Amino acid sequence: MRRDLLRSAFVLATCGVLCSPARGVAAEARPAGGAVVVREDFSGSGLPRQWRVVGGAWQVDGGRLVGGAGGGKGVVTFGAGLADFRFEARARVERRAGSGAWFGLGVDVPPTGAGRWTAGVVHTDGAGRPVSFGDGTSAAAPVPVGVAARGDVRLRVEVRGQRAVWFLDDRQVLMTHRSSAEAVDGLALVVGGATVSFDDVRVTRVASSAFQRADTPRVTVVAHRGASSLAPENTMAAQEVGRRSGAEFIENDVRLSRDRVPYLMHDATVDRTTDGTGNIGALSAAQIGALDAGSWFAPAFVGERVPTLAQQLADLRTRGGSLLLEIKQAAGIEDVKTMIDVVRAEKMTGRVLVQSFDPQHLRWARTLAPELPLGLLRDTLDADPVAVSEDLGLALYLPNGTALEARPQVVDDLHQAGIGVWVWTVDTPERWNRYDGYGVDGIISNRPAELVNWNNTPSGEGSTSGAPAPRTSP
CATH class of the missing domain: 2.60.120.560 (Exo-inulinase; domain 1)
Incomplete structure (x- = not known):
């Protein structure tokens, strides 16, 4: 039944996803350069x-x-x-x-x-x-x-x-x-x-530009906590809908259990998104693995589990997709090492980008795994985003979309320094158009299927169905 629901959710959200010409086609003709x-x-x-x-x-x-x-x-x-x-x-x-x-x-x-x-x-x-x-x-x-x-x-x-x-x-x-x-x-x-x-x-x-738009008019589509408008966030079901929607990256949050197993969980506690209670860091892997992570969202998702990072990466490796991994909390470098060890064990270093609000988390990640690209999340813009990015060795700067509106020129500044810009968490065509006009390289959204649809329609003509999802943090 869950497979049928996932298929229905995907079809509903993606009606017309790739049935219209790409935005900017008339001006694009054939990409140049190289x-x-x-x-x-x-x-x-x-x-x-x-x-x-x-x-x-x-x-x-x-x-x-x-x-x-x-x-x-x-x-x-x-x-x-x-x-x-x-x-x-x-x-x-x-x-x-x-x-x-x-x-x-x-x-x-x-x-x-x-x-x-x-x-x-x-x-x-x-x-x-x-x-x-x-x-x-x-x-x-x-x-x-x-x-x-x-x-x-x-x-x-x-x-x-x-x-x-x-x-x-x-x-x-x-x-x-x-x-x-x-x-x-x-x-x-x-x-x-x-x-x-x-x-x-x-x-x-062509030049390698994994996190910048280069010669394409499209932005990178990132499914926020999976397709969290259609399936329970940070679950394999949400990841599957996000992948079928056409998202290039799945964004998820990672925390450690009491016995140091990395799990996908946004909140510090399991209370909001499972049938359990308590701080995730105080629960064992066995306890977390027994929780129902889907019934809060819809009856059809009863029995959905909280995935481990290893389970998520194995699915992406074998069935396609890349991960925008947010280190939600780390008490020290050993916590970050535990997460990176899983990425390496799953042979996914080439398809994982690490992000965090905490610069120290990124410094630890850079020390442990210099091969992993890094992104800094920001609720407000730094006084000098370029200087901060260069100090941390960032591939991406990820501001809140509303914060970017105060100083959209920082996108050009960051691009000149070779740093990509992705914004979070944006769920309406009006705002997609606005940030696209700023030149951002990627958009993180709870509605990846509709964002893919907008991405493949002439500028300004994309649309979504239903009311926009509430604003959330990554």
């Missing part, structure tokens, strides 16, 4: 050098690369692996062998095409089938009706480390944090159940 490392218009008579057919039949015909795969999969690989790049192509469906026709761009693909690899593929039956990953994991993005009859469509994937985002005609349709691009891997064009022609293939190096 060194072009592959440019191919197939003007020659044969397959370009170092392009390798590993599945299906491929040939150059009429200035286009034509790939065919009847009931199977056609793959042609090329290029060297890059950590940060943009891969673009134009594609056109020439013939479909059946209702299962698809095509797409592959990244982190071994030259032989064998083994694990990731591709964002577009199904072409026009019946609402989803865009999906090459490993079969579906995304909640309907394909435009009639894509097979529209002539050329523009495909693009933006890759920065483990984060890869696919675009169809400049509209974001798919994202993963599970890309594993390595120097030995390359790129691919892929087709299935169809004959598809490609042209104007281009690969461009």
